[in-house]
Amino acid sequence: MSLAATLIQELQMESATTRRVLERVPDAKLGWAPHAKSRTLGQLAMHLANNPAGVTTLASQNPAELPGFGDADPASTAEVLAALDASVMEATRLLSGMSDEALAETWRVHANGAELMAMPRIAFLRTILLNHWYHHRGQLSVYLRLLEVPVPSIYGPSADENPFAA
Numbered sequence: 478m479s480l481a482a483t484l485i486q487e488l489q490m491e492s493a494t495t496r497r498v499l500e501r502v503p504d505a506k507l508g509w510a511p512h513a514k515s516r517t518l519g520q521l522a523m524h525l526a527n528n529p530a531g532v533t534t535l536a537s538q539n540p541a542e543l544p545g546f547g548d549a550d551p552a553s554t555a556e557v558l559a560a561l562d563a564s565v566m567e568a569t570r571l572l573s574g575m576s577d578e579a580l581a582e583t584w585r586v587h588a589n590g591a592e593l594m595a596m597p598r599i600a601f602l603r604t605i606l607l608n609h610w611y612h613h614r615g616q617l618s619v620y621l622r623l624l625e626v627p628v629p630s631i632y633g634p635s636a637d638e639n640p641f642a643a
Contacts, residue, residue, distance in 0.1 A: 521620065532602070536601055537571050
């Protein structure tokens with residue numbers, strides 16, 4: 478199995494879990510934030526939805542220029558879910574075109590002409606595409622808990638859902 482195929486397999490599996498978390502986001506609470514320094518629920522949900530395509534697009538460029546980061550304010554959870562579907566589809570398309578050699582090559586990102594980071598492309602994808610995605614999914618599950626929204630099972634039972642119960 479190619480390196481890209483392993484990334485795609487994990488992306489596909491984890492996107493189903495991410496979708497289950499995002500489906501719980503209540504439209505009426507999109508503007509809620511747990512703290513003044515935190516993203517709103519809607520902004521965090523949209524960041525989570527857009528991560529796969531955004532990161533994979535960045536990894537497709539070499540060198541890449543660090544993009545500006547803004548937080549979109551979705552109008553609905555349906556908008557977030559549509560963004561997730563499009564993002565995973567685009568990330569899958571881009572990853573499908575990456576050879577093992579391309580994934581092993583040193584990938585660089587610049588900001589204002591200065592190099593910020595240089596690492597194997599696959600390390601960037603593992604860290605920022607996948608691990609970063611899981612980090613924000615965990616944050617979102619805490620937001621849901623604070624809002625008293627039932628948290629779905631992610632890697633095992635949650636206090637609200639147990640896929641292993643009889």
